[in-house]
Amino acid sequence: xxxxxxxxxxxxxxxxxxxxxxxxxxxxxxxxxxxxxxxxxxxxxxxxxxxxxxxxxxxxxxxxxxxxxxxxxxxxxxxxxxxxxxxxxxxxxxxxxxxxxxxxxxxxxxxxxxxxxxxxxxxxxxxxxxxxxxxxxxxxxxxxxxxxxxxxxxxxxxxxxxxxxxxxxxxxxxxxxxxxxxxxxxxxxxxxxxxxxxxxxxxxxxxxxxxxxxxxxxxxxxxxxxxxxxxxxxxxxxxxxxxxxxxxxxxxxxxxxxxxxxxxxxxxxxxxxxxxxxxxxxxxxxxxxxxxxxxxxxxxxxxxxxxxxxxxxxxxxxxxxxxxxxxxxxxxxxxxxxxxxxxxxxxxxxxxxxxxxxxxxxxxxxxxxxxxxxxxxxxxxxxxxxxxxxxxxxxxxxxxxxxxxxxxxxxxxx
Amino acid sequence: xxxxxxxxxxxxxxxxxxxxxxxxxxxxxxxxxxxxxxxxxxxxxxxxxxxxxxxxxxxxxxxxxxxxxxxxxxxxxxxxxxxxxxxxxxxxxxxxxxxxxxxxxxxxxxxxxxxxxxxxxxxxxxxxxxxxxxxxxxxxxxxxxxxxxxxxxxxxxxxxxxxxxxxxxxxxxxxxxxxxxxxxxxxxxxxxxxxxxxxxxxxxxxxxxxxxxxxxxxxxxxxxxxxxxxxxxxxxxxxxxxxxxxxxxxxxxxxxxxxxxxxxxxxxxxxxxxxxxxxxxxxxxx
Numbered sequence: 126x127x128x129x130x131x132x133x134x135x136x137x138x139x140x141x142x143x144x145x146x147x148x149x150x151x152x153x154x155x156x157x158x159x160x161x162x163x164x165x166x167x168x169x170x171x172x173x174x175x176x177x178x179x180x181x182x183x184x185x186x187x188x189x190x191x192x193x194x195x196x197x198x199x200x201x202x203x204x205x206x207x208x209x210x211x212x213x214x215x216x217x218x219x220x221x222x223x224x225x226x227x228x229x230x231x232x233x234x235x236x237x238x239x240x241x242x243x244x245x246x247x248x249x250x251x252x253x254x255x256x257x258x259x260x261x262x263x264x265x266x267x268x269x270x271x272x273x274x275x276x277x278x279x280x281x282x283x284x285x286x287x288x289x290x291x292x293x294x295x296x297x298x299x300x301x302x303x304x305x306x307x308x309x310x311x312x313x314x315x316x317x318x319x320x321x322x323x324x325x326x327x328x329x330x331x332x333x334x335x336x337x338x339x340x341x342x343x344x345x346x347x348x349x350x351x352x353x354x355x356x357x358x359x360x361x362x363x364x365x366x367x368x369x370x371x372x373x374x375x376x377x378x379x380x381x382x383x384x385x386x387x388x389x390x391x392x393x394x395x396x397x398x399x400x401x402x403x404x405x406x407x408x409x410x411x412x413x414x415x416x417x418x419x420x421x422x423x424x425x426x427x428x429x430x431x432x433x434x435x436x437x438x439x440x441x442x443x444x445x446x447x448x449x450x451x452x453x454x455x456x457x458x459x460x461x462x463x464x465x466x467x468x469x470x471x472x473x474x475x476x477x478x479x480x481x482x483x484x485x486x487x488x489x490x491x492x493x494x495x496x497x498x499x500x501x502x503x504x505x506x507x508x509x510x511x512x513x514x515x516x517x518x519x520x521x522x523x524x525x526x527x528x529x530x531x532x533x534x535x536x537x538x539x
Numbered sequence: 540x541x542x543x544x545x546x547x548x549x550x551x552x553x554x555x556x557x558x559x560x561x562x563x564x565x566x567x568x569x570x571x572x573x574x575x576x577x578x579x580x581x582x583x584x585x586x587x588x589x590x591x592x593x594x595x596x597x598x599x600x601x602x603x604x605x606x607x608x609x610x611x612x613x614x615x616x617x618x619x620x621x622x623x624x625x626x627x628x629x630x631x632x633x634x635x636x637x638x639x640x641x642x643x644x645x646x647x648x649x650x651x652x653x654x655x656x657x658x659x660x661x662x663x664x665x666x667x668x669x670x671x672x673x674x675x676x677x678x679x680x681x682x683x684x685x686x687x688x689x690x691x692x693x694x695x696x697x698x699x700x701x702x703x704x705x706x707x708x709x710x711x712x713x714x715x716x717x718x719x720x721x722x723x724x725x726x727x728x729x730x731x732x733x734x735x736x737x738x739x740x741x742x743x744x745x746x747x748x749x750x751x752x753x754x755x756x757x758x759x760x761x762x763x764x765x766x767x768x769x770x771x772x773x774x775x776x777x778x779x780x781x782x783x784x785x786x787x788x789x790x791x792x793x794x795x796x797x798x799x800x801x802x803x804x805x806x807x808x809x810x811x812x813x814x815x816x817x818x819x820x821x822x823x824x825x
Contacts, residue, residue, distance in 0.1 A: 166754075169753055170652075170655075170753060172653075325797070326797060326800070327800070328800050336546065336790040336793050336794055337793070339794070340542075340794055355750070358655050359655070359749070359752075363676075366667065366679075366748075367667065368669075368676075389655055389750075391657070
């Protein structure tokens with residue numbers, strides 16, 4: 126009876142608002158960091174790497190952010206929006222976390238946004254859905270990595286202006302992340318004189334890519350792929366099986382040739398050019414230390430998923446230094462995050478735009494072999510890339526969000 | 540012209556892959572009436588075991604047989620320890636096999652990690668074959684050949700041997716088979732072994748096309764269900780014809796009507812269920 130009454134009281138306190146408990150928090154108690162990731166189910170590969178990145182970043186920083194101890198509370202969302210919602214609520218109301226990091230997937234992030242906004246909980250996200258930092262931007266959500274289109278804009282520009290591709294086929298996973306990357310690619314590629322002559326979509330769980338690869342036009346200059354998870358690896362292997370490797374160049378979006386699948390893809394990956402806000406090869410002291418740590422602790426090179434928390438950690442560190450270690454005044458914390466320029470992250474300098482999206486380096490990388498390992502060598506850096514590319518934000522936001530059919534492809538050939 | 544030739548070859552190759560996936564499921568479903576929802580997980584486990592064996596330098600065909608054997612023995616254990624107690628209780632069987640599927644999937648994640656593991660086909664069978672000016676992956680033709688060989692072997696086993704006669708007797712009338720002195724419990728173990736062996740073996744044979752990765756189980760299981768429902772429960776020709784039909788529908792469907800990619804696999808199943816609920820080659824089970 127007593128237990129249930131206490132539970133009831135806790136829930137009530139949570140519902141009334143964390144502000145009450147936050148006021149009583151002392152500066153010498155640890156920062157409670159709620160970490161939403163996926164540790165079970167098909168999305169677990171990325172989620173586990175994300176946790177590795179976070180744990181390592183904390184370890185490299187002595188378990189502290191801006192001099193304060195950190196208590197990391199990890200919750201497994203299982204890649205399910207409903208579970209994510211439950212876990213977020215648990216972290217906020219039971220564990221009284223000061224802020225949330227994650228979750229991995231866009232549909233998970235969208236499932237908790239109304240709740241975290243209502244609770245005024247700062248969320249440092251990694252999920253790439255464009256609109257989370259555009260048309261439905263929230264003052265409580267920031268993304269230090271990139272939107273779906275942010276890196277695709279850059280590689281589209283690179284493909285049109287430096288690789289001089291004129292006619293291309295674009296293919297991607299048939300869900301929002303693929304639609305948004307391919308939409309962004311199409312817009313910038315065609316604005317720079319290229320033509321997308323063929324668009325292909327494969328289901329996220331396509332059992333086989335043979336049927337799609339056989340459809341690729343033999344007279345295109347190159348193929349752009351936006352795949353997530355292990356699909357980039359599977360597509361690339363099939364692309365070579367069908368004898369297209371070496372005949373038609375393959376370029377890709379930010380997760381298509383991630384470090385996590387690079388070693389397994391092996392020789393088939395050589396020469397593939399992709400764009401990402403990160404590469405394990407980025408040459409700065411913070412990244413060198415981080416990569417060495419990942420190789421020592423987990424025997425892998427960090428990539429998209431493990432690199433994200435390292436950037437978030439640096440952002441948080443800078444913000445807490447600005448607020449003098451105060452994490453209880455959440456509005457001040459968010460203000461500091463928005464106002465700061467963070468110079469020393471693993472992806473280099475970054476700052477946030479008014480919608481909460483980071484503006485920073487985007488790297489064009491080419492897969493090369495160094496010794497027995499495959500790496501994403503940085504061949505060009507686009508500095509200070511905005512999520513709006515070079516477009517005017519107001520005009521950009523007046524358009525619909527990138528989708529399967531927007532922008533309209535005007536040069537498709539039958 | 541080239542489109543039709545290459546998509547036809549794709550269809551046949553995928554049909555072969557689907558047969559390797561669904562033959563075991565069909566056998567177990569047909570004889571034991573157990574809808575073994577762990578079949579996709581056993582297929583994935585086979586792929587993982589094969590990838591591990593290959594990474595340790597084992598010959599591809601030996602790796603495929605060894606994985607099949609290991610998964611087959613696991614199947615026997617599952618049948619003897621869990622499923623035998625639930626004979627006739629289909630609801631419980633569905634739940635238990637689904638639970639086993641989740642357990643196998645998370646054990647694979649724990650043991651093999653979350654990153655995809657490639658399975659390399661034997662070097663000599665890897666390069667593309669050039670046919671009238673276009674390339675077709677050599678391994679896919681091998682998969683088709685293995686599938687046809689497997690189908691023929693199973694047909695001989697089921698149609699021409701004493702064990703096969705007993706199995707057919709069990710499919711047709713379980714009670715009568717028991718009453719004429721067939722040891723149905725042994726038969727059950729043998730069939731479960733064979734079905735699980737085919738799953739593990741198929742996982743390795745299909746590995747160079749699919750590779751092993753978390754989620755492979757959940758992607759493969761519906762395909763096995765579609766093939767078996769289309770072809771008819773417990774029917775070997777049904778599984779083969781069903782596989783080839785589904786392979787063709789998938790390839791031509793997604794190529795000709797790309798917007799229907801998600802439903803194209805399930806439409807034929809719906810049609811067959813509406814017109815002939817027992818499937819193309821199925822009979823009413825007693």
